[in-house]
Amino acid sequence: MSKNILSIDTVALDEEKRALKIIDQTKLPGTVEILYLTKQEEIYEAIYLLRVRGAPAIGVAAAIGIYLAALEITDTAYDDFYAKFKKAKDYLDSSRPTAVNLSWALKRMEKVVLDHRGAESAVLKELLHDEAVKIRDEDVWVCKSLGEYGLSLIKDGDGILTHCNAGQLATVKYGTALAPVHLGGERGMKFKVFCDETRPLLQGARLSSFEMVSAGMDTTVICDNMASQVMKNGWVKACFVGCDRVAANGDAANKIGTCGVAILAKHYGIPFYVCAPTSTIDMSVKEGKDIVIEERKGEEVTEMWYRERMAPQGVKVFNPAFDVTDHDLIDAIITEYGIVRAPYTEGLIKIFEEKAKQNG
Ligand code: MRU
Numbered sequence: 579m580s581k582n583i584l585s586i587d588t589v590a591l592d593e594e595k596r597a598l599k600i601i602d603q604t605k606l607p608g609t610v611e612i613l614y615l616t617k618q619e620e621i622y623e624a625i626y627l628l629r630v631r632g633a634p635a636i637g638v639a640a641a642i643g644i645y646l647a648a649l650e651i652t653d654t655a656y657d658d659f660y661a662k663f664k665k666a667k668d669y670l671d672s673s674r675p676t677a678v679n680l681s682w683a684l685k686r687m688e689k690v691v692l693d694h695r696g697a698e699s700a701v702l703k704e705l706l707h708d709e710a711v712k713i714r715d716e717d718v719w720v721c722k723s724l725g726e727y728g729l730s731l732i733k734d735g736d737g738i739l740t741h742c743n744a745g746q747l748a749t750v751k752y753g754t755a756l757a758p759v760h761l762g763g764e765r766g767m768k769f770k771v772f773c774d775e776t777r778p779l780l781q782g783a784r785l786s787s788f789e790m791v792s793a794g795m796d797t798t799v800i801c802d803n804m805a806s807q808v809m810k811n812g813w814v815k816a817c818f819v820g821c822d823r824v825a826a827n828g829d830a831a832n833k834i835g836t837c838g839v840a841i842l843a844k845h846y847g848i849p850f851y852v853c854a855p856t857s858t859i860d861m862s863v864k865e866g867k868d869i870v871i872e873e874r875k876g877e878e879v880t881e882m883w884y885r886e887r888m889a890p891q892g893v894k895v896f897n898p899a900f901d902v903t904d905h906d907l908i909d910a911i912i913t914e915y916g917i918v919r920a921p922y923t924e925g926l927i928k929i930f931e932e933k934a935k936q937n938g
Contacts, residue, residue, distance in 0.1 A: 583610060583792050588747050589635045591642045591710060596649065598642045600630040603747060607788040618647050618666055625673040625680070628779065632748020633822045633858050634721070637679030638714045640670050644687045645703075645710040653699040663691055663702075675870045676831055676900045677822040678860045683713055717750040720855045723914040725757025728818060728853060731910070731917075732758060736815040737770040739805060739843075742833035743785035744820020744853060754853035754912075755818040756789065763793050770796045772808055776833060777801075778878045778897065802835050809846040817843045817850045824852070824859045828905030828922025829866025834898055840907035849909040856913055856933055859926055866902035874899050 583606070592599040597614035598621055605611050613629065615621050621643035624630050630639045647666035651659055667684050674680060690709045691702055732738065738759060745756035752760045759769050771790045776782035783799050790797040800808055808814055817839055821830040830836075830852045843850040863869055876895030881887050889895070911918045911925075915932045918925035 581610070583607075583788060584746055586610065586612070588750060589630055589638045589642070589714070590750075591645070591707075591714065596646065598624075598639055598646060600624060600639065601747070602629045603631055603785060604629050606747075606784050615643075616646055618643065618650075618669060621646070622670060622673045625670070631781070632743060632753075633677035633679040633820065634717050634749040634754070634855060635747070636674060636677055637683035637857060638710075638717055638750060640673075640680050641683040641687055641710040641713040643670050644684055645706045648703050648706050651699060656696050656698075656702075659699050659702060660691055664688070674872060676872045677858075679822075679855075679857050682857045686713060714750055717855075718752070720857070720914040721749050721752035721754060721757045722761070724754055724853055724855060724912055725752050725761040727912050727914075727917050728755075728758030728851065729761050731849070731851065731912075732762070732769070732816055734762070734767040735769070737772065737813045739772040739774070739808065739814045739817045739839070739848075740786055741774045741782060741802075741817075741819050741836050741839050742776045743781040743789070744818075744832075745786055745789045747785045747789055748820060753789075753820070754855060755820045755851075756786065757853070758818065759790070759795060760793060763795060768796060770798070770813065772805075772814060773797065773799045774802050774805055774835065774839065775799055776835060778882060780883065781833065802838075805839055806842050806846075809842055809848055814843075814846075814848050817848060819850075819852055821852050821854050821858055822900055823863065823869050824854045824911060824926070825863040825865045825869060826861045826923055826926060827865045828908060828911060828918075828920065828926065829869070829902050830854065830905070830908060830911070831866065831869045831871065831900045831902045834901050837901040837903045837907070840903045844907055850903075850907060851910050851912055852903070852908050853912045856915065856929065859911075859913070859929075861926065861930070866904065869900075869902060871901070872899040873897060 745753035
C-alpha cells in the first residue's frame with residue numbers, strides 16, 4: 579500500500595545525505611517523488627519551479643539551502659566566509675520575490691553569522707545547522723497554534739472554501755489555512771472542504787484536494803469561476819486562505835484569485851479569514867500596493883496542462899502569481915499569537931509585542 583502523503587515530510591534536512599529533502603510538488607498528485615538537493619542551483623531551481631512552494635515551506639527550504647551552501651565553503655577567515663555566505667544568500671533570496679518568509683528565514687540565518695563575528699568557519703557551520711533545524715521545527719508549533727485559533731472560528735460539519743494550497747504541503751506540518759481542518763480532523767471533526775482549482779498552476783486541484791482527501795475530509799474541487807455558485811448555494815460557512823506577505827495595514831498578498839474570493843465572500847456575507855504566521859507579516863511594507871508581485875511565464879496560462887496550446891500564437895499573456903486582498907475585505911488575520919481584527923495596524927503591532935513577550 580502506498581504511503582499517505584501526510585506522513586511524508588514536505589521539507590526536511592537529511593542529515594546523513596547532507597541534503598534538502600522535499601516532495602517534488604510539480605509531480606503531485608500522480609507521482610510522489612522525493613528529491614534530495616545539495617547544490618544551491620538545484621535549490622534555487624526547486625523554489626523557482628515550485629517543486630517546493632508555499633511561503634513557510636520555501637522559508638524552511640531556503641534556511642536549509644543556505645546551511646548547505648555554507649558547508650561548501652572551505653574553512654577560511656571570517657570576512658571571506660561571510661562574503662561567500664552573503665553571495666549565496668542573495669542568490670537564494672532572488673528565487674521568488676513575493677513570499678516574505680524566504681528573506682525572513684535567510685535574514686535569520688545571516689544574523690547567526692553576523693552575531694558571531696570572528697568565529698571559525700567550523701563553528702559558524704554548526705550554528706547555521708542548529709538555526710536551520712530550529713526554523714523548521716518552529717514551523718510545526720506555529721502552524722499548530724495558528725490552527726487552534728482558526729478552529730475556534732468554525733464548527734463540526736461546516737463547509738470551508740480555500741484557495742491555492744496553504745496546507746501541510748506548503749509548510750512543515752498542518753499548514754496555515756488548512757491547519758484548522760487538519761486539527762479538527764485529528765479530533766474526529768468532519769468538514770466539507772471546497773478547493774478552488776487555482777489557475778494556472780492548479781495548487782487547489784493538485785495539492786489541497788489531494789491533502790484533504792488524504793486527511794479523510796469530504797472534499798470537492800471546483801473551478802475558480804464556480805466559487806460564487808457554491809457560496810450562493812449556502813454551502814460555505816467560512817473561507818480560509820494563506821498568504822505570502824501581509825502589509826502593516828493588513829492588506830494581504832496571496833495566490834492570484836484570492837482577492838476575487840474575498841469580494842465574493844463579502845457579497846454573500848461569508849467570513850473571510852487570512853491565516854498568517856508572524857514570519858509572513860512584513861511591518862516594513864506599509865500597504866499592499868508596495869508588495870512586489872511575481873510575474874511568471876505566459877506558457878503557464880496558454881500551454882501548461884493542455885494537450886495543445888490553448889491560445890493563439892502572438893497573443894499577450896498577463897500572468898501575475900499573486901494578488902493583494904484589501905484589508906477591508908478581511909474579517910480576521912489569524913496568527914500563531916492570536917486573532918487580529920480591524921484596525922489591523924494596531925492589532926498586528928500587539929501581536930508582535932505578544933511574540934516578543936513570549937520569547938523573552
Ligand atoms: O505560488 P505558490 O504555490 O507558492 O503560492 C502559495 C500561496 O499562495 C499560499 O497560499 C501561501 O504561500 C501561503 S502557504 C501557507
